[in-house]
Amino acid sequence: MTVPARRKLWEHEDYQCPILGTCLSMAELRKLARRLELTVLPHASDYELHGYFVRESRREGRIAQTVNRCLDKKYRKEIRLFAKAADEAALEALWKQSLAAGDVPGPFWAVMSHPVAGMRLLNKVFGEVHMLSHLLGAANRADLKRLSRLETRVDQLSQALSRVQAARRARNLEWAVRVKDLEDRLGAERLERLKLSRQVRETALPRPMGREDEVRALREQLEAASRETRRQAAVIEELYRDNLILREQAEDVSADLERAEQELVRALPCAEGGGCGPGGGCPAEEAGQLPGMEGKTVLYVGGRCNLVRHYRELVERRGGRFHHHDGGMENSASELHGKLASADVVLCPVDCVSHEACLAVKKACRNCMKPFHPLRSSGLSALARSLESLAGNAN
Structure with a gap:
């Protein structure tokens, strides 16, 4: 047959x-x-x-x-x-x-x-796939709106964290100065109390009746010094409590920021590709990797430290290799030139690196004949859009 x-x-x-x-x-x-x-x-x-x-x-x-x-x-x-x-x-x-x-x-x-x-089945299957494309188009548009909201939320949380951290640093500095002053004053008070105690003991010896007023005055001074010591100890305890509250606030904001960033990363794979096929999942995700940067090395200069692992994930998902340099805060300039030698493209967010560092990177790229692409922001979607553009140019 x-x-x-x-x-x-x-x-x-x-x-x-x-x-x-x-x-x-x-x-x-x-x-x-x-x-x-x-x-x-x-x-x-x-x-x-x-x-x-x-x-x-x-x-x-x-x-x-x-x-x-x-x-x-x-x-x-x-x-x-x-x-x-x-x-x-x-x-x-x-x-x-x-x-x-x-x-x-x-x-x-x-x-x-x-x-x-037969034609009946072909028309039926085509019709079901056609309607799926409408449903997924609406879902993708909703994902893009959600992605925009998530990035806005991440930026808001980042700014809030920066404000809390700045307030905490200022309060810690004020706290340290006040504690040092209070500790110095406590030390002086303790010395004064010892001095007064010795004077009280000395005046407690057989003495003429005319020295009663002097003893009473010394005892009042000793009690006043004790009260001041207790007051200053209470102030120090209050400063410790304020510092603990600031630390807890910073940890809460950091946790919120981490959750928002993770949610943003989960939303990025579909949104950055511009939509999925009618199967309900991205063809690139089904293959385990988005196309476009295979074998390319991306050097990212600057950016937010807490997003570096997400930058790496986006680049490696497209088959590329990821290198990072913080722009000179901790990494040296010689390390930048070493990474620049092996890079195929250099990305630099202008909102999260110093102006001097950005100009230095741009000049180094020009000298090494490396493509330099400034990013409008250090957000994840800015990197995703840049990778999409680079992938399109490569194709």
């Missing part, structure tokens, strides 16, 4: 657009364009490139055959699974299972290319 041939991409009447849009990412299409040495404009938009491949895939030729092979290779696992379906009913049942599990791109191509899939 002859096994019917699977349907080719160009054999569909009008399904090339949803197939390419759902089953291949823009990075994969740009890679195919380079491999096929296509005469596409170097700065063609994603929409223009997508439209070009859709037009070429509607007729049999070198481009359509290459795209068809790419789809078969990428989704060979799903194709083998759906090949077990002997009739349209079994094929539809497999599709419903995949759709319920949120797995769309591979099963979509497996159904659209299956030899037993």
Whole structure:
């Protein structure tokens, strides 16, 4: 019995657009364009490139055959699974299972290319994928709004933390000065009390009646010194309590900032890519890495110390290597030049590094002929947008 041939991409009447849009990412299409040495404009938009491949895939030729092979290779696992379906009913049942599990791109191509899939099933599957794209478009727009709110919240918390830390430093300085003054005064009071105690003991010896007033005065001075000592000890205790409250406030704000930054990082993978496929997850996330910076070394100068690990995560998620230099606060200038030698691109946020350090980095990049990209802010989304732009230029 002859096994019917699977349907080719160009054999569909009008399904090339949803197939390419759902089953291949823009990075994969740009890679195919380079491999096929296509005469596409170097700065063609994603929409223009997508439209070009859709037009070429509607007729049999070198481009359509290459795209068809790419789809078969990428989704060979799903194709083998759906090949077990002997009739349209079994094929539809497999599709419903995949759709319920949120797995769309591979099963979509497996159904659209299956030899037993009739027009009724093809139209139904296309309609479900089409409506998913509307739902995910709305979800992505909501994610972008949420990302904007999160970054605003992170900036607010960072500013609040800076204010609390500045107030704590000022209060600690005032506290240290006052404690030192009070301790000096306590020491002097103790010496005075010892002196008065000796005088009281001396005057307690057999003495003329005329010295009673002198003894009484010395005792009053001793009691006054004791009261002052107790008052100053209470002031020191109050300063300790104030310092503890400031420390707790700083820890609370730091914890809020850490939670907001983690939530922002979790929101970034989908939002920075501009949207996910109809499968309910980013194709790049399914592959474990976003495309565009493979093998590139990114040197990030300055920025916020508490975000460095998140900067690294964003760069490494795109396949790049991450190096960091704080702009000269702790890392030396010689260390900067050492890292600059191995960097492919240098990023510097202008809001979180000194003006002198930014100019020095820019001059060093010019001397070493390294690409220098100033960032408008030290936020995570600014870095994500810059990486997206660099990835687009590289493609």
